[in-house]
Amino acid sequence: MDVEIHIKMNEKLFVRNPEQTDLGKKIIKNSIELIQGGGFEAFTFKKLAEHIGTTEAGIYRYFENKHRLLIYITAWYWSYLQYRVVFETNNIDDPAAKLKKVIQLLTSTVLEDERVKHIDEKLLHEIIIAEGSKAYLTKHISEDNRDKLFKPYKDLCSVIAEFITASNPAYKFPHSLASTIIEAAHNQNFFMHHLPSLTDFATEKSEKNIALFIEEMVFNTIGSGH
């Protein structure tokens, strides 16, 4: 099977659609590498342009500024993850099993996906962990939210909240629990590697332990066997 998966992105995220040209795809690919490698603060359009072999002005034709680019790649990640969640939980009936699957997807490093050639999912996952919250922690969040830039995150949260409700219709905080486990999956990963005393995973730095911790928390919280 030779499928290419393509995620349609909100038009407000870019000036010119990067998926439609060669340069555009290079911008995405290389910005992921540079942001992961040097951090978002040190990342500039000038460095990106030099790295690609184009000019600063060339990048600005695709993205208004580097923050929009960050929102773009995070939005892409959330859309992609939602796709994987829907795909992988399809045909599973037991809501608890669906939730387990979700937690596994949230906590585990993404494998290289052959279906998207210009995006390195592993690096992107690391960006989400270390820089993801910077996409929304700004003073212009209201405008960005009005433009629906965070819709993919919200949609993923909704899907997870539905699984929670399916597991226990009486549970009162499905959305808060969903957003909490999404954030915890990334926080605990970051802490495990950089501030290990904030976790219980210092000795065995494994993503499996994070999944175990979150699973136990979720199933005890909603009061469903696991």
Place this chain on the structure above:
Amino acid sequence: MDVEIHIKMNEKLFVRNPEQTDLGKKIIKNSIELIQGGGFEAFTFKKLAEHIGTTEAGIYRYFENKHRLLIYITAWYWSYLQYRVVFETNNIDDPAAKLKKVIQLLTSTVLEDERVKHIDEKLLHEIIIAEGSKAYLTKHISEDNRDKLFKPYKDLCSVIAEFITASNPAYKFPHSLASTIIEAAHNQNFFMHHLPSLTDFATEKSEKNIALFIEEMVFNTIGSGH
């Protein structure tokens, strides 16, 4: 009673101790106001200097750069919160009651504390919610951590983890649960105000609901009655 509480800060956090001079205290006070008002990205030493009526060079005599200043004020906040936690849980024997107290302190807006005149705790709390994680989400976290800049956060986490262990000595992830509830307290507050569909508090935007959500999560997770 006329006590002044004074928190001794890690010397690596500053060039010259801001607590010891008038200008230093003005820098703290006004940077809290400016960061809260305009966000950390838009905050500059030049604006701060003009706001205070001093010069940019004057600020650099106290702080190496604006990021160190952010770490300073977040570290102060965590130390202050730990002080309050220790104070308010003193003489409580029931570990579950201690945990409830902690959750209340983590989720509620800080009251104006007369004992610290140059710090507006309410504004500081808002900074922690909106900018706090930017203090550690950097590429130089290892060096900063080696300099013990995040010790106050870790200490608070330890204290909470101890309450969790006291509640249920068999629970395996006290530190992870502690850091998760600290982060959740702030995330849920931020989401409630700015991305309400990520929470279940859209109709009644009250901090009490966040506390309720976290309490239920914690006590079900560690399996102790509440």
Place this chain on the structure above:
DNA sequence: CAAAAAAGATAGCTATACTATCATTGTTCA
């Protein structure tokens, strides 16, 4: 009151975050 510490005043330098303009190359479709 002399010495030292702190603050003020000013200058300057490099990098970042953009915007503008014009030339070149590649594509398409009448």
Place this chain on the structure above:
DNA sequence: TGAACAATGATAGTATAGCTATCTTTTTTG
């Protein structure tokens, strides 16, 4: 095939951010 247009390249320029240096004036203190 060639005119029109889209995409890219090349270059320049502006404002602000981030930081360092130096010298003078004021304030503190032993």
